[in-house]
Amino acid sequence: MKWRQQGMALxxxxxxxxxxxxxxxxxxxxxxRFLTRADNLLQWDKRYQYAMAAEVVAQQGLIDDLQDDQNNNALVDDCIEEQWAVQLPPSPYEDAMLSASVQDLQGRFNLNWLVTAQNDQFVRDPQRIDQLTRLIDATFPDQTNASRLANEMADWLDSNNIVDGVEGAEDPEYRSRRTPNMPAAHESELRALLGFQVTDQPENSEVWGLFTALPLGTTLNVNTAPPQVLDAVVGSLAGTAAVQAILEARKEEPITEISTLMQNAAFNGLKANQKSDLASLLGVSSEYFQVMVDVEVDGQLSRLVSRLRRGSGQGQTTSVFSRQVSPLLTPLEPACNPFYNVQ
Ligand SMILES: [Ca+2]
Ligand SMILES: [Ca+2]
Incomplete structure (x- = not known):
């Protein structure tokens, strides 16, 4: 008995x-696991803080550039000689490696041009739909139906819920989503359109640098726009000779006046009102910019893409209107679009 009890106890x-x-x-x-997770979060936050610091430096660079321009009485932005148009190569800062670049968003095709605001309504602009068709046709090799996509974009933005053109799509056509019926917040909304074709091919991400989503009525900066965007906006109205005239005019020095540009013989085919309409779409300086910052700490990477508006008028400030932490799938975009010198 005793032995058995001892066995049980054991x-x-x-x-x-x-x-x-x-x-x-x-x-x-x-x-x-908790420690690793906390460490990861701390490291992520650290990289984010570094990126924010770099963003402030870039922002200051843009403000300095504007003051410089104002002092010199030349409100001009191009992506070659300007103070803001620099690319910071990977540079050590404390325990991090930082690299950064700045781009002008007004050199891109603004998707919100497709509509104009009239009495609280967003009304489509057929001329602009043609321009977007032209640009998609020329730059998006995977998209076989450019006019369908451009018309769907217009329906996506316009206030009504009617498919206005032969092609297009409003709420009834979309099964899993609704159309916003208001200006887009980001160019990636193009991807949400019914006709956007997703292919297995790796996408040429540089193409996205030709598009943007800015407030209605922002002008296209002729000094930073790549030839394809100029061709869509200017070429569709005034012909390719006019595009060549712009490329020629900005070769040596940035264009400083749209009115002087319009006197070029290449624009003579336009009627006076067409000329002034076209002139109103164009500009030589910019308010909207993008800052890209890559941060590396201990082999871990983060990218912050900030978009900001640089106010140039009295009492206007410069402020960030969007921040996006994006995966590092592509190299940093240069100041001048990769297509800038390709013709
Ligand atoms: Ca609509
Ligand atoms: Ca519509």
């Missing part, structure tokens, strides 16, 4: 020991 002790060691192991495992 088994109980052994079982307790086994349970305790299992518990111990679980606690250590969870603690380790």
């Amino acid at each position: 088994i109980i002790v052994l079982m307790l020991f086994a349970i305790l060691s299992t518990l111990m192991l679980e606690i250590m495992f969870r603690q380790d």
Whole structure:
């Protein structure tokens, strides 16, 4: 009897020991995971803070550039000689490597041009739909039906819920989403359109640098726009000779006046009102910019893409209107669009 009781006690002790060691192991495992997670979060936050600091430096560069321009009485922005148009190569800062670049968003095709605001309504502009068709046709090799896509974009933005053109799509055509019926917040909304074709081919991400989504009525900066965008906006109205005239005019020095540009013989085919309409779409300086910052700490990477508006009028400030932490799938965009010199 006594021997049997001792045997039981031993088994109980052994079982307790086994349970305790299992518990111990679980606690250590969870603690380790918790620490790793906390460390990851801290590291992420650290990279974010570094990126924000770099963003402030870029913002100051843009403000300095504007003051410089105002002092010189030349409100002109191009992507070659301007103070803001620099690319910071990977540079060490404390325990991080920082690289950054700045781009002009007004050198891109603004998707919101497709509508104009009239009495609280967003009304489509057929001329602009043609321009977008032309640009998609020329730059998006995967998209076989450019006019369908451009018309769907117009329906996506216009206030009504009627498919106005032969092609297009409003709420009834979309199964899983609704159309916003208001200006787009980001060019990636193009991807949400019914006719946008997703292919297996790796997409040429540089193409996205030709599009943007800015407030209605912002002008196209002729000094930073790549030839394809100029061709869509200017070429569709005034012909390719006019596009060549712009490329020629900005070769040596940035264009400083749209009115002087319009006197070029290449624009003579336009009637006076067409000329003034076209002139109103164009500009030589910019308010909207993008800052890209890459941060590396201990082999871990983060990219912050900030978009900001640089106010140039009295009492206007410069402020960030969007921030996006994006994956590092592509190199930093240069100041001048990769297509800038390709003709
Ligand atoms: Ca609509
Ligand atoms: Ca519509």
